[in-house]
Amino acid sequence: MSDKLIExxxxxxxxxxxxxxxxxxxxxxxxxxxxxxxxNEIVGMVGGSGGGKTVIAWMIVGLLKPTKGSIIYTPMGLDVTKADKKQLKQYRADVQLVFQDPYSSLDPAHTVKWHIEDR
Ligand SMILES: Nc1ncnc2c1ncn2[C@@H]1O[C@H](COP(=O)(O)OP(=O)(O)O)[C@@H](O)[C@H]1O
Ligand SMILES: [Mg+2]
Incomplete structure (x- = not known):
C-alpha cells in the first residue's frame, strides 16, 4: 500500500x-x-527541549541537510536531501513550515488552512 507522503x-x-x-x-x-x-494523517512529534524536533522539521522542508539518510517525498518521487534548487521550489509549493513563534507566524483572525493555502 503506497499511502506514504513523506518518509x-x-x-x-x-x-x-x-x-x-x-x-x-x-x-x-x-x-x-x-x-x-x-x-490525510496528522502527526505530532513530542519530546523534551533539545530532543531534535526543530532539526527534523528543518530537514523535512530542506532548510538543513542531513549528515546521512534519505527524506523521500513520495508524490514527486524526490529525495529531498538530494534535490536541486528547481526541485526544492516545486517541493515547497506542497510542503511548508509554520515557524515556532505563532504570534509572528500566524494571524489569529484566520485559520491555519487560510495561511498555507495557495491564494
Ligand atoms: N546549529 C546548531 N549547532 C549545534 N547544535 C545544534 C544546532 N541546532 C541544533 N543543535 C542541537 O541539536 C539537538 C536538537 O535540537 P532541536 O531540534 O532544536 O531540539 P527541539 O526542537 O526538540 O527542542 C540539540 O542537542 C541542539 O543543541
Ligand atoms: Mg524546537
Missing part, C-alpha cells in the same frame, strides 16, 4: 560544535530517525 529513512544530523587546533569536533544532533507521514 525519513535512517536520518542523522551531526553538528560541528568547535573548530580548534586539533580539528573539528562533531556532536550528534539526531541519529537514526525513521518516520512515515501518510496521506
Amino acid at each position: 525519513l529513512i535512517h536520518v542523522y544530523k551531526d553538528f560541528i560544535v568547535r573548530k580548534g587546533v586539533f580539528g573539528k569536533e562533531h556532536r550528534p544532533g539526531i541519529w537514526d530517525v525513521n518516520m512515515n507521514i501518510r496521506k
Whole structure:
C-alpha cells in the first residue's frame, strides 16, 4: 500500500560544535530517525527541549541537510536531501513550515488552512 507522503529513512544530523587546533569536533544532533507521514494523517512529534524536533522539521522542508539518510517525498518521487534548487521550489509549493513563534507566524483572525493555502 503506497499511502506514504513523506518518509525519513535512517536520518542523522551531526553538528560541528568547535573548530580548534586539533580539528573539528562533531556532536550528534539526531541519529537514526525513521518516520512515515501518510496521506490525510496528522502527526505530532513530542519530546523534551533539545530532543531534535526543530532539526527534523528543518530537514523535512530542506532548510538543513542531513549528515546521512534519505527524506523521500513520495508524490514527486524526490529525495529531498538530494534535490536541486528547481526541485526544492516545486517541493515547497506542497510542503511548508509554520515557524515556532505563532504570534509572528500566524494571524489569529484566520485559520491555519487560510495561511498555507495557495491564494
Ligand atoms: N546549529 C546548531 N549547532 C549545534 N547544535 C545544534 C544546532 N541546532 C541544533 N543543535 C542541537 O541539536 C539537538 C536538537 O535540537 P532541536 O531540534 O532544536 O531540539 P527541539 O526542537 O526538540 O527542542 C540539540 O542537542 C541542539 O543543541
Ligand atoms: Mg524546537
